Amino acid sequence: MTSTDTVAVLGLGAMGLPIATRLAGAFAVRGHDIAADRLCLAEQAGIAPHPTARGAAAGAGVVLLAVRDAAQLEEALFGPDGVAGVLDPGAVVLLTSTVGREAVPPVVQRLRERGVGLVDAPLSGGPARAGAGDLLVVVGAEPAALATARPVLERLASTLTVVGDAPGDGQALKTVNQLLCGVHIAAAAEALALADALGLDPARTLAALEAGAAGSFMLGNRGPRMLEAYDDDGAEVLSRLDIFVKDLGIVGDAARTAGLATPVAAAAEQLFLLGRTQGLGAADDSAVIRVVAPGRRGGTETPGA
CATH class of the missing domain: 1.10.1040.10 (N-(1-d-carboxylethyl)-l-norvaline Dehydrogenase; domain 2)
Structure with missing residues (x-):
């Protein structure tokens, strides 16, 4: 069963870990990263570490992706350990990375076929501001998906700007x-x-x-x-x-x-x-x-x- 109080953070790098740590103060947060040392740091910060992305994402209401580029986005969702297959209808993928506008529509379509929304919310501000909830976040998302993700976004952002109703507008x-x-x-x-x-x-x-x-x-x-x-x-x-x-x-x-x-x-x-x-x-x-x-x-x- 999907829980909107449960957030999975996939990618615990320089931005992902402080994001997950910030969210752990308000949500049940699960984290995944391919680097074992990042999982150890996450556990010390009160984040439930998971050895697989699919394990972290199953049942989560919001799955936050902190990936490097469009290729990693595709891999995280639809690769061998891709999480799209374990997401429940009504769940939302929260894309915080800069991947470019053209990478978003194909992902939106594939997720929509599973009843999953995508909130396009690239952020800016750096690790210190991420840990303090002081990020600039620009959002493109359909209203229903945005409503699900908004509590997570408001926990992270000091400035939250919705620029359009279409994923890709944030990019x-x-x-x-x-x-x-x-x-x-x-x-x-x-x-x-x-x-x-x-x-x-x-x-x-x-x-x-x-x-x-x-x-x-x-x-x-x-x-x-x-x-x-x-x-x-x-x-x-x-x-x-x-x-x-x-x-x-x-x-x-x-x-x-x-x-x-x-x-x-x-x-x-x-x-x-x-x-x-x-x-x-x-x-x-x-x-x-x-x-x-x-x-x-x-x-x-x-x-x-």
Whole structure:
């Protein structure tokens, strides 16, 4: 029997685990991940770990997917351990990942044949904000499916924007969001690299920029991690660089389909592609500064020192 109080979270990575932990404060949460260490961390956070996705999803009213791309979405639902076959009619799949608008309609149709809804709800904000319920979530969903998933979404989001009644509408707005995010990260990398090349202290420069009109969320969030990008271990990986290879690829595909030129986004995409080619794909996306400036001229001082 399906229970709307039971949520399955499939994918306990950098975003999935804090999401599941946040939900565990209000719902009975089951978690699945292919990595055993992530299941151990989930259990410590009060999440019921399951060795299979199907075991986690059976009987759940909402199945939240935190996957990387469209291929993983297809695998999670319809692959050998795909959960679509164990979902009860009336259950809802809550897609939180950025997979692109074109990937959604075929999935919606296959789920609809089983009486299962899909809520297209890509989110933005990073792991810390996920754990605090402070995410931006943009939603495209039919009203009935949205009503089932809304308590889960409201637990996760500080800003919940319903952009349309069709799954895929959320992906469309997230594509626009990722265009800006990718460009802003690339621009922050160029600015801090230029400051260093001009002999300015990067940390002092970052503090000054954040206080003025040039400040942005991405500068404030990624900037400090860019200052760690040249350390032996680099910055802590909170968002992999190759995620923006995927996301800006989605932006480019969407723009071409719409017949729109996006030259700034295309230039940013090239920086992330170069980073992946240089072996930085699994590094934090702030490491894109090492593509702009492979070496660093100056040192870093603490602002106010």
